[in-house]
Amino acid sequence: MTNNTRVELLKYMIMAREFDASMLRLYRQGKAFGGVYSQLGNEAVSVGSAMALDPTQDVLFPMHRNVGAHFVFGATIDQMMQNQLAREGSQMRGTDGTGHYADPRLRIYGNVSHLGAMIPVANGFVLAGKLRGENTVALTYIGDGGAQVGEVHEALNFAAVHKLPLVLIIENNQYAYSTPNSQEFAVDQLSKRAIGYGIHGETIDGTDVELVLKTCQAAVARARRGEGPSIIETQTMRMRGHAEHDDFSYVPKELLDEWALRDPVNTYSAKLIADGVISSEEVKQLRDTTLDQMIASIDRTLELPWPDASEGFKQVFL
Amino acid sequence: MTTYLDAIADAIRIEMRKDQSVFMIGEDIGVYGGAFKLTKGFLAEFGPQRIIDAPISEAAIMGAGIGAALNGMRPIVEMQFMDFITNGFNQLVTVAATTAYRWGIPVPMVVRGPSGGGVGANPFHSRNSEAWFAHATGLKVVCPATAADAKGLMTASIRDQNPVVFFEHKGLYRKIKDEVPEGEYVVPLGQAKVVREGTDVSVITYGSAVHMALEAATMLEADGASVEVVDIRTLVPLDEETILQSVRKTGRAVVAHEAVLTAGFAGEIASRIADSAFTFLDAPVKRVAAYDSPTPFAPTLEKAVLPNAEKIAEALRSVLAF
Ligand SMILES: Cc1ncc(C[n+]2csc(CCOP(=O)(O)OP(=O)(O)O)c2C)c(N)n1
Ligand SMILES: [Mg+2]
Numbered sequence: 129m130t131n132n133t134r135v136e137l138l139k140y141m142i143m144a145r146e147f148d149a150s151m152l153r154l155y156r157q158g159k160a161f162g163g164v165y166s167q168l169g170n171e172a173v174s175v176g177s178a179m180a181l182d183p184t185q186d187v188l189f190p191m192h193r194n195v196g197a198h199f200v201f202g203a204t205i206d207q208m209m210q211n212q213l214a215r216e217g218s219q220m221r222g223t224d225g226t227g228h229y230a231d232p233r234l235r236i237y238g239n240v241s242h243l244g245a246m247i248p249v250a251n252g253f254v255l256a257g258k259l260r261g262e263n264t265v266a267l268t269y270i271g272d273g274g275a276q277v278g279e280v281h282e283a284l285n286f287a288a289v290h291k292l293p294l295v296l297i298i299e300n301n302q303y304a305y306s307t308p309n310s311q312e313f314a315v316d317q318l319s320k321r322a323i324g325y326g327i328h329g330e331t332i333d334g335t336d337v338e339l340v341l342k343t344c345q346a347a348v349a350r351a352r353r354g355e356g357p358s359i360i361e362t363q364t365m366r367m368r369g370h371a372e373h374d375d376f377s378y379v380p381k382e383l384l385d386e387w388a389l390r391d392p393v394n395t396y397s398a399k400l401i402a403d404g405v406i407s408s409e410e411v412k413q414l415r416d417t418t419l420d421q422m423i424a425s426i427d428r429t430l431e432l433p434w435p436d437a438s439e440g441f442k443q444v445f446l
Numbered sequence: 447m448t449t450y451l452d453a454i455a456d457a458i459r460i461e462m463r464k465d466q467s468v469f470m471i472g473e474d475i476g477v478y479g480g481a482f483k484l485t486k487g488f489l490a491e492f493g494p495q496r497i498i499d500a501p502i503s504e505a506a507i508m509g510a511g512i513g514a515a516l517n518g519m520r521p522i523v524e525m526q527f528m529d530f531i532t533n534g535f536n537q538l539v540t541v542a543a544t545t546a547y548r549w550g551i552p553v554p555m556v557v558r559g560p561s562g563g564g565v566g567a568n569p570f571h572s573r574n575s576e577a578w579f580a581h582a583t584g585l586k587v588v589c590p591a592t593a594a595d596a597k598g599l600m601t602a603s604i605r606d607q608n609p610v611v612f613f614e615h616k617g618l619y620r621k622i623k624d625e626v627p628e629g630e631y632v633v634p635l636g637q638a639k640v641v642r643e644g645t646d647v648s649v650i651t652y653g654s655a656v657h658m659a660l661e662a663a664t665m666l667e668a669d670g671a672s673v674e675v676v677d678i679r680t681l682v683p684l685d686e687e688t689i690l691q692s693v694r695k696t697g698r699a700v701v702a703h704e705a706v707l708t709a710g711f712a713g714e715i716a717s718r719i720a721d722s723a724f725t726f727l728d729a730p731v732k733r734v735a736a737y738d739s740p741t742p743f744a745p746t747l748e749k750a751v752l753p754n755a756e757k758i759a760e761a762l763r764s765v766l767a768f
Contacts, residue, residue: 161566162743214744222744224568241570242530243502276501277533304502306478312501378477440747444739 129338131405137179137337138400138411141171141393142418144196147205150422151212155372159430160213162225166368167193169335170299172392173362174269175200176340177297180348181267187235189250189268190227193299193366197267198227202234205425215432221442222435243274247283247296254293265293265351267344273304273312275321284357288325293351295344296359299334301366306378319361327357334362335392364392448626451619453593454558455484457600458522460630462492465520468604469496471507472524481526482560482619508534508557512542512609515555520604525559528613529573542609543584552607556600560616562654562704563741564752567616572741572748574653574705579611580681580714586610586635587681591618591656594626595679598633606635615654615704622657636683640692644674647698647762650689650715652678655702655734661755666762673762681711689715690723697728698768700761704753707735729768732761 148167154160167174174196178188183201190197198208210218211229219229228238237253239246250266257264270280275298287294298318302309315321322329328350332343340362347358365387369376400406406414448456462468469492470485476499479486489497500507504525511523525531531538538557545553563572579585586608590596596614603610641656642663649659656677663673676692678685693699699719701712712733719731737751 161745162568220743222747223740223742225743226568228568241527241568242533273502276503278503278505279533304473305481306474306476307499307501311499434746435744437746437750439744440739440742440751441737 129341133179134338134400134405137175137341138396138406139414140175140179140196140199141337141396142415143199143205144171144175145393146415146418146422147195147208150426152372154213154426163371163373165192165226165371167195169365169367169387169392170194170301171196172337172340172396173297173299173334173364176337177267177295177344179341180344181265183235185263186265186267186348187237187250187253189237189239189246189253189266191239191269191271191274191299192227193301194269195227198236201236203231203236205421206428207231209425209429210432213429214435215429216435217432218435221439223439244270244277244280244283247280248286250294251283251287251290251292255290258292263293263352265295265348267295267297269297269299271304272298272300272302272309272318273307275318276312284321284325284327284359287357288327291354291356294357295347295351296357297344298359298361299364300361301364302383303366303370303379305370305374317361319359322359327359328355329359329361331361331363334364335390335395337392337396447623448593449620450590450593450596450614450622451482451484453597453626454600454614455486456626457597457631458604459488459491461601461604462496464630467518468520468522469498469514470522470524471498471500471510473500473502473526475499475524480524482616485524504530504533505537508537509541511555511557512537512545512553515553515609516545516551520554522556522558522604525557527571528559528561528575529570531557531559531575538585538609538611539579539582543582545584546608547584553609554607555609556603556612557609558600558612558614560619561613562615562617563736563748564617564654564704566743566745566748567741568743569740574613574703574736576611576613576681577705577709577711580711584609585682587613588635588679589613589615589653589681590679591622591653591677593622593624594631595633595639595677597626598631599635599679601630601632602635605632610635613653617654618657633679635680636685637680638676638678638685638688640674640688641677642673642675644672644696646672646696647700647765648674648676648692648696649700649702649758649762650676650678650692651702652681654704655753655758658753658755658758659702662758662762665755665759669763671762671766678715686718686722689719693719693723694726697726698765699727699731700734700758700765701731702734702753702758702761704736706738707733708738710735729765732765734758734761
């Protein structure tokens with residue numbers, strides 16, 4: 129892995145982290161609305177996985193804790209902020225919010241609230257690529273809770289039968305809203321479900337961004353060789369409530385303390401500093417400039433008006 | 447005074463204390479007490495055998511409800527948001543809705559959860575899908591507007607021998623408070639209620655739109671018009687008689703709901719009025735409903751597409767002026 133790549137990984141994780149922190153501030157100030165879903169603790173997964181793809185030919189179907197992946201695929205801070213805050217000029221014209229937008233130019237197709245609903249769609253997207261002889265790989269995600277939705281099963285089997293180039297990350301952050309793993313499924317590793325589909329599956333540490341990148345690169349390579357889909361289960365911890373309205377008092381504090389030591393951004397910063405790839409000064413600078421960019425973007429976005437009411441009556445059909 | 451949310455919780459609690467066959471399945475209803483805290487304290491009182499936290503698998507949840515109902519229980523199935531009922535749609539519409547007709551075996555199950563818009567959620571947390579289920583045949587469909595009705599209709603729904611889809615409006619949960627009878631309280635399914643008497647025009651409505659209609663009726667007082675408001679309370683079974691009585695008296699009708707216009711339940715009501723009260727009508731029946739789009743996210747758009755008191759008042763004026 130080149131030093132350039134390693135710095136990129138850190139840069140995108142810091143962007144994800146600072147964007148997230150900005151959304152939390154906006155929520156507390158009553159300026160964000162709808163649900164604010166923090167991806168704190170998930171930066172290495174969304175950044176490492178998206179970096180394994182080629183944004184010029186592959187496609188991203190992100191979920192609600194993948195802001196890092198949006199950035200890797202070229203989404204700008206302003207664009208993300210406008211979508212989150214549903215302001216005039218935002219891509220969905222105020223019809224929908226959060227990370228639900230699609231940007232075909234960037235090859236990003238956002239999620240709907242219904243968990244797992246977009247995995248069959250990701251299948252169809254790469255099926256079309258296959259029919260045209262293109263080599264598009266789809267990267268998508270589902271939570272430890274969302275993985276129990278029936279459509280996920282249908283989609284994985286379909287992808288396996290048709291050897292579709294799909295990489296599914298199961299983001300196991302230990303909780304689905306208030307529900308712990310133990311009440312969601314009875315297998316010790318969700319990646320073992322791959323056996324039942326006849327596909328590749330593995331479980332990895334989701335706080336290690338380089339490991340996520342390498343594992344996803346291998347999955348992408350298999351997909352491009354026509355070997356079909358992979359399931360990669362990433363182990364992390366959801367470090368905030370389900371969304372910001374949730375005080376997550378049902379999560380044992382010791383569990384959070386334990387995982388805090390494995391914070392993906394802090395551990396990776398320390399690693400790159402120890403390896404002499406970047407200095408601690410430079411890391412601090414990177415965080416400061418990223419924060420400044422966020423603040424500037426928020427200021428610009430909050431000045432934008434709400435979309436005009438007339439947008440509500442447009443475009444039900446094209 | 448009790449909130450709409452507490453009234454529903456109260457009805458369920460009373461039935462669960464009385465009848466061991468009543469139990470609940472849903473997502474995050476136990477320790478967390480539900481996304482809207484409706485089942486707060488239920489786990490402590492009834493234990494994990496009767497307050498069952500399920501994986502995010504609405505089809506499995508719905509099917510488990512149906513199966514348990516076939517085997518002598520009275521399950522209450524919670525959809526965290528009524529929008530997610532789409533994931534359990536096949537179980538509900540294909541299996542639950544046809545069982546009585548085919549097998550003659552009761553499926554005493556309640557499927558309940560928060561529906562409706564106007565709270566800045568998004569297209570997937572705001573839908574009013576009651577008409578889908580009214581169209582399914584074999585499902586009772588309940589849409590309470592007040593806390594007292596929410597309690598009484600919930601009790602009736604739990605005791606019913608048939609699958610009941612119970613739409614709670616999330617915007618009313620904490621906004622609406624009224625006098626709710628203590629203890630066991632039943633409002634039978636299939637009885638509309640005249641919630642405001644009037645002589646010039648009738649608004650036939652249900653759910654959140656009842657409150658809009660009442661506000662519109664007050665606005666029309668200034669014009670010297672006397673507006674009657676009929677809350678149908680349940681779509682299936684439908685109390686056609688109360689609707690017709692009102693329209694025969696006033697000679698004019700506006701039908702209003704928060705759900706979208708096309709193929710909405712207002713069309714059904716308007717058609718029944720046309721069928722059975724045509725000669726009493728002094729004006730065509732008008733409908734007020736949401737614009738035919740998903741419920742948008744931004745407040746400016748959402749406000750524009752959803753119905754409100756002003757839009758109902760406008761329809762009333764136009765019907766009165768006909
Ligand atoms: C089909 C469906 N059912 C219920 C919900 C409500 N809901 C939204 S997120 C969530 C928990 C998701 O947990 P998980 O999949 O583990 O993802 P995480 O939020 O932990 O990243 C639930 C129950 C939903 N969005 N879709
Ligand atoms: Mg989770």
